[in-house]
Amino acid sequence: QVHLVQSGTEVKKPGASVKVSCKASGYSFPSYGFNWVRQAPGQGLEWMGRFSAYNGHTNYAQNFQDRVTMTTDTSTSTAYMELRSLRSDDTAVYYCARESNGGIDFDFWGRGTLVTVSS
Amino acid sequence: QPVVTQEPSLTVSPGGTVTLTCGSSTGAVTSAHYPYWFQQKPGQAPRTLIFDTNNKLSWTPARFSGSLLGGKAALTLSGAQPEDEAEYYCLVSYGDARVFGGGTKLTVL
Numbered sequence: 001q002v003h004l005v006q007s008g009t010e011v012k013k014p015g016a017s018v019k020v021s022c023k024a025s026g027y028s029f030p031s032y033g034f035n036w037v038r039q040a041p042g043q044g045l046e047w048m049g050r051f052s053a054y055n056g057h058t059n060y061a062q063n064f065q066d067r068v069t070m071t072t073d074t075s076t077s078t079a080y081m082e083l084r085s086l087r088s089d090d091t092a093v094y095y096c097a098r099e100s101n102g103g104i105d106f107d108f109w110g111r112g113t114l115v116t117v118s119s
Numbered sequence: 120q121p122v123v124t125q126e127p128s129l130t131v132s133p134g135g136t137v138t139l140t141c142g143s144s145t146g147a148v149t150s151a152h153y154p155y156w157f158q159q160k161p162g163q164a165p166r167t168l169i170f171d172t173n174n175k176l177s178w179t180p181a182r183f184s185g186s187l188l189g190g191k192a193a194l195t196l197s198g199a200q201p202e203d204e205a206e207y208y209c210l211v212s213y214g215d216a217r218v219f220g221g222g223t224k225l226t227v228l
Contacts, residue, residue, distance in 0.1 A: 035217070044206075044222040045165065045222070047216075050215075062216075105212075105217070106210075110164065
């Protein structure tokens with residue numbers, strides 16, 4: 001069965017970077033891309049961007065264009081989301097969600113990674 | 120960036136029917152926006168219920184259905200159960216970009 005296991009809680013200072021991982025199992029990793037979504041405390045979901053398995057391209061939301069990088073490592077079946085120049089309002093739970101090629105963009109979700117940004 | 124709007128909150132009686140809607144600031148939501156619906160309970164990750172307007176995943180209860188209604192995407196719950204109390208989010212695609220609605224808090228009471 002499909003599992004997406006995300007890395008553990010992070011505490012960062014303003015201005016730092018964080019790299020969240022999402023290790024996949026139970027399916028053919030190269031055939032699927034990933035979406036990344038975040039949720040600030042008590043707030044709604046916010047789409048950050050996606051990595052397409054179809055062409056290896058990324059699409060980032062305007063709000064994160066200059067600060068985020070999404071990658072995958074097929075040797076370890078792991079997707080990564082790096083967010084730079086962290087601010088206090090980046091404090092949120094970050095989720096990965098699997099995206100199929102031409103199929104379902106969000107089927108399986110990771111359990112989320114809490115990132116706290118505080119001085 | 121487009122804004123996707125949902126009812127902030129709705130209440131349904133157990134066994135009743137309720138429709139949640141999802142509108143777009145750019146105009147009518149159509150099948151070309153590939154609308155999605157997600158359910159999220161407190162402390163849990165979201166769970167995808169509906170993709171591409173009206174397609175269900177294997178775990179989607181039969182009482183949930185998706186459609187287009189009056190220029191919006193819609194999620195209808197027929198025969199509400201206590202376990203359906205949750206936050207529901209829609210997502211609309213604008214080319215390569217995706218935008219979530221603000222969410223609807225559904226109370227079953």
